[in-house]
Amino acid sequence: MFGYIKPFTPRLLVCEYDNYKAVYCGVCRDLQQYAPMLRLSLSYDFVFAALFRMCATGENELTKPFRCAVNPAKKRPLCQNEATKFSAAAAVVMSYYKLCDDIADGKRLRILFKPFFKRPLKRAERDYPGLRAIIAEGFENQLRVEKDPDSGIDLAADPTAAALGKLLESCEQNPAGKRSVYEFGYMLGRWVYLIDAADDLKKDQKSGGFNPFKACPERRIEVLNLCVTEVSARYDKLPSQYHHPVIDNIIELGTLKVQNDIMSPDTGKIKKQNDRHNFHKTN
Amino acid sequence: MDPYEVLGVAPNATEEQIKAAYRELARKYHPDNYNGNPMADLAKEKMQQINDAYDRVMSARRGNSGAGEGTGSTQFAEVRGFISRGDYAGADSALERFPSSARNAEWYYLKGVVFERRGWMEQAAANYERAANMDPQNNEYASATSRVKWQRSGNYGSPNQQPNGPYRQTGTGGCGNNCGPCDMCTGLCCADTCCECMGGDLCTCC
Numbered sequence: 001m002f003g004y005i006k007p008f009t010p011r012l013l014v015c016e017y018d019n020y021k022a023v024y025c026g027v028c029r030d031l032q033q034y035a036p037m038l039r040l041s042l043s044y045d046f047v048f049a050a051l052f053r054m055c056a057t058g059e060n061e062l063t064k065p066f067r068c069a070v071n072p073a074k075k076r077p078l079c080q081n082e083a084t085k086f087s088a089a090a091a092v093v094m095s096y097y098k099l100c101d102d103i104a105d106g107k108r109l110r111i112l113f114k115p116f117f118k119r120p121l122k123r124a125e126r127d128y129p130g131l132r133a134i135i136a137e138g139f140e141n142q143l144r145v146e147k148d149p150d151s152g153i154d155l156a157a158d159p160t161a162a163a164l165g166k167l168l169e170s171c172e173q174n175p176a177g178k179r180s181v182y183e184f185g186y187m188l189g190r191w192v193y194l195i196d197a198a199d200d201l202k203k204d205q206k207s208g209g210f211n212p213f214k215a216c217p218e219r220r221i222e223v224l225n226l227c228v229t230e231v232s233a234r235y236d237k238l239p240s241q242y243h244h245p246v247i248d249n250i251i252e253l254g255t256l257k258v259q260n261d262i263m264s265p266d267t268g269k270i271k272k273q274n275d276r277h278n279f280h281k282t283n
Numbered sequence: 284m285d286p287y288e289v290l291g292v293a294p295n296a297t298e299e300q301i302k303a304a305y306r307e308l309a310r311k312y313h314p315d316n317y318n319g320n321p322m323a324d325l326a327k328e329k330m331q332q333i334n335d336a337y338d339r340v341m342s343a344r345r346g347n348s349g350a351g352e353g354t355g356s357t358q359f360a361e362v363r364g365f366i367s368r369g370d371y372a373g374a375d376s377a378l379e380r381f382p383s384s385a386r387n388a389e390w391y392y393l394k395g396v397v398f399e400r401r402g403w404m405e406q407a408a409a410n411y412e413r414a415a416n417m418d419p420q421n422n423e424y425a426s427a428t429s430r431v432k433w434q435r436s437g438n439y440g441s442p443n444q445q446p447n448g449p450y451r452q453t454g455t456g457g458c459g460n461n462c463g464p465c466d467m468c469t470g471l472c473c474a475d476t477c478c479e480c481m482g483g484d485l486c487t488c489c
Contacts, residue, residue: 016315016316019316019318061318062318154398183400183402222435226408227404229437229439230434232439243334244309
């Protein structure tokens with residue numbers, strides 16, 4: 001995943017934001033237990049995944065405050081539980097496949113990193129057996145789809161969308177709710193893929209990489225709009241335990257904010273202003 | 284307890300209004316916001332009530348609407364049956380069995396419905412449009428097309444409902460068109476200055 005699923009922080013309550021940061025720290029700490037160097041790869045998407053899983057399992061207690069190595073002077077709230085562990089495991093597997101992808105893409109030197117993944121990957125697989133298969137399938141299908149330059153928008157977005165759908169679906173325990181969770185995850189994954197494609201369009205036009213918007217760059221905004229409105233329509237149909245205020249914010253405001261920033265770069269000023277709310281800088 | 288009362292909306296409120304009210308309450312009472320607070324149990328109980336009320340209201344409203352219903356011909360009754368049961372794979376393979384000569388406007392519309400459920404929004408939009416072009420008189424096809432157009436312009440919900448729910452506004456927050464704390468302070472300052480011009484004093488501190 002790519003770090004596009006994040007909240008619009010100016011509209012979060014302070015306590016909601018504190019909770020969000022506590023979950024961020026929880027995922028980071030769990031990631032450290034799998035593979036310390038991967039902490040750098042932690043993105044907002046995985047914090048979202050952890051929050052989502054917490055809604056599914058009902059775990060939400062804050063654990064003991066801790067001191068982070070980044071700023072040991074200050075004690076921070078921490079929320080570390082099974083959900084953050086799941087999310088960290090997903091991050092490990094995702095980073096590994098991203099690395100394989102990069103190597104196949106011609107960045108050959110990165111092959112040197114591969115041995116470092118051996119143990120974390122094994123542990124992630126032991127803790128969450130189905131995880132690796134879901135993500136591996138997503139990456140494989142993505143590679144296949146992108147080989148054909150004529151793949152349409154729907155087909156190109158399908159592997160990523162299905163992977164996120166399955167990932168979130170695996171969090172839901174009630175068989176009756178699985179379908180709506182999958183459909184929501186699918187649409188969110190589709191949006192992530194499309195927003196990433198829209199963001200990379202200029203780069204791909206230069207380098208000749210695959211991009212579903214190459215054939216129709218002017219349609220980007222309407223395609224994204226149709227997708228993002230559908231995301232919130234499907235969000236409304238989820239079982240009620242998923243209607244957490246922070247997830248509300250992410251789906252209803254965060255997605256639109258990210259989309260606005262990418263589609264209209266002239267609003268850079270607003271972006272800068274909001275970057276001050278970026279957690280790394282203010283924390 | 285009346286679920287509408289719990290949510291604080293009128294029984295004839297629109298779906299958008301109910302959602303907005305629900306979100307507002309959920310935000311206020313979500314147990315996560317009461318971690319380590321003595322009110323936590325109370326909030327949890329309240330949240331449970333709100334969730335139950337919302338689920339009841341929504342399922343009561345959803346009961347009489349859903350995809351797959353509508354005024355279709357007998358030819359596609361089987362496909363519509365699959366769709367209303369939620370079996371989209373079955374609906375798709377039933378649709379594929381129709382020879383290309385039998386593919387009329389309704390076929391394209393139903394194909395669009397199946398694509399939409401699968402999440403292939405672009406294909407769904409193309410099929411709806413094709414159906415509406417083949418049979419411009421049909422309300423079902425026209426409303427699907429106009430809904431997609433509405434969503435493409437960044438709006439959510441059906442075009443007849445109010446365009447912006449409270450959660451649909453992005454911005455930097457604070458001083459917008461609505462009255463924020465900033466506006467209130469400015470207003471107070473102005474009022475105080477005016478009073479002082481006339482010899483009075485509104486805020487005694489300045």
